[in-house]
Amino acid sequence: MSMASLQASTATNFQRKRLMGFTVPAVILIYFAYIFVVFDMSGLAERVSIENTRTLVSDAYSYKTHVTRDNRDGGVSIAIEGERKGRYAEGTAPEWVALGTETLVDLGDDHIVTFGETQVTYDIPGYGMIVTEPGRTGVNATFPTDEIPEWINASKNRVSITTDAGRLTVTRNRSEVFRYAMGWELFFFTLDSPYHGMGFGTLLSHAANGEAGAIWSDFWANKMWRHADVAWALFETILMAFLGTFGAAIIALPLGFLAAKNFTPLGGVRFAARRVFDFLRGVDGLIWTIVLSRAFGPGPMTGSLAILLTDTGSFGKMFSEALENVDGKQIEGITSTGAKPLQRYRFGVIPQITPVLLSQVLYYLESNTRSATIIGAITGGGIGLLLTQAISTQKDWEEVTYYIVLIIVMVMMMDTFSGWLRSKLIKGDEGGH
Template identity: 70%
Template sequence: MSMAETLKADTDRLFTRKRLTNFAIPGAVLAYLVYVFFAFDVPGLAQRASLENARTLVADSYSYKTHVTRDNRNGEIEVAIEGERKGRYPEGTAPDWVAMGETTQIDLGDGHVVFFGPETITYDIPGYGLVEATPGRSGVNAILPEGDLPDWINASKNRLAITTEAGRVTITRNRSEVFRYFTGWELFWFTLDSPYHGLSTGEVATRALSGEAGAIVSDIWNNGMWRHKDVVWAIFETILMAFLGTFGAAIVALPLAFAAARNFSAFGALRFAMRRLFDFVRGVDALIWTIILARAFGPGPLTGALAILVTDTGTFGKIFSEALENVDNKQIEGIASTGAKPIQRYRFGVIPQIVPVLLSQILYFLESNTRSATIIGAITGGGIGLMLTQAIITQKDWEEVSYYIILIILMVVLMDWFSGWLRRRLIAGDESGR
């Protein structure tokens, strides 16, 4: 075979291999994605997904419910925002769409009217008809219009639930409840027992200028429904956990990094031990350390800070030791030529070289740990993460969940801006901080 033919054969084999590789890699990725699609039961997930529940969840995030509840055993009626005692209307009072009396009339709008009678509850539903229900010891005796039961009515012996666009009515043996949605976050500033509730912004501003500013701020700060005071303290705890954990880890990791760096530690066994220590503490996730430390020290923000400190000590130790191994020896030799002692060589020959790397990484991790502290706080019982978890578990006041999520996002954005500004001031020397 001639040289030209041999070269052509080798070229053909090369191109064949490349073509197979180019087709094999996408094929393998596609096969993996198909496996994941069925392994995680994506078709079943799509079938189980409920758009109605999703709509309800979204609606709950920007609206609130006013509950009208009757105790079927004694006939007492109470009206409360979100059904909470802290949002309960004073006895004998109610919003204008609720007419209290022997027979209480609840106007849900658009022709939907519910009556709480002495014995029987009636609901006149436009386009469907009159629904009557009489709760008693034997259950709920319901009389419905003839025909098939619509999907928005759930009826059984002991319970009747009707959900319409106007609101929801639930009747059981012991309790009858109606709630109606309204857009907004009610009682966000002032609760019902505040003298400033119901006043316009202009009226509140006028009172503030008249010498009532302190009382107004106190009512907002001590709001029992939205707990602004507790929320501010929880955010402070979250930031404090991130700050203590991050900077504590940096302080611990820096001297250990010298022992792990090749050009500063002559003992191979010591370097090996330090590097394995860094691998161990950073190899275990911060959430795992949180659970372990919570068993040892109990719940609290300090436990969360310690979990961040332990994990970041390993990460910082690795980063700092690598930075130390890349320092310029000429600068150290120049300091040594002046007769400087080893500590002085480190202070003036090494530290100035690695400070930009150290500060950059520390400030980045401070920003990242602010997010992590939210989740860690949910486990250790501290910070805004705990309040968010509690609000989610109740599955009742999703507007509070939205409020906490918005605050967490703002907190992360603020920390991102602050760390970037500080990094520019300390490292780049940008006086404007832009």
């Protein structure tokens, strides 16, 4: 090649690289600009509610006690999270509520709500006394100032006041106070349990005196947090992942032989087997869940079948590729001993693919444990169902946090167990993962 041709070629390569250097960033910039416009990123700040976010986060680690008065008959009820299972017995109340002809609710920091005979008042330090009078015509409210602050929402039929101490809502038929407190109230024992409010040392003393079974029974049968139901839901989730994963592995192994060219010389059979694998793994597990739930109804078995179908396609492809890469010399050695075909597969093939098989199956098991949570939410089984139920109520976000924590712990345990089992069965290590 002449010097001129070499220089021309170098110049062309330089021009091409420079063009690519400008083109690639320009394409990326245009793509991000497209995303910014299509997804309306500029309006995101307007749609985000800081107040709702703060309330959601606080609900994750706190609980609220409802103090409710029926404005029609004057009856007052008090309940944790407003649930019947967390209701105080009639005539009893927490120490910050004073029952009587007038009910006084101390929200702390000198915030006092009073349920009078006809009026409901809220004394707010630094602002003044808000007086409301619910009746048939609506809610008549009087405020200390002419200009109503943004943390008060007032209309003819409803007055809602939200402060750092709590919240008061007054309608024609009902007046309700929310008081927030840190922690997960009634997590161990409900209000009707004789062990509610006991310290750890006192509980140990009762347990030592022969009440350990009763203490455990009250905790396990907790009607608010449903520990027994949650434990069973976790078991169902793990069971769905286990049955689906190992069921798929059992089915995919013989089918993998049909798709491997060194075991199935007929091209038509191999083609059919591979297309079956493509079809099964090409449809997402959630889609299979919806289809199967229409056919078999909701339940953990439907979730297991959905995982089984998807993983059969994935395992079949991986197992067939592993079979195509086995060492033929080992098979020839087994054949020279007069072994039959099944014996050749058992002693010449299976030992070679076992590490790959176990590694993939155990990896999918831990992955399917996470997937089973979402699948369970659709098919009506496992911890996923409890999670969606808690989210749909939009009030018990501490329960949502509890379930999410349990899901994370479950996945971590499955990951640890899977890693330990892989090291034992494949690497032969004595130590854990």
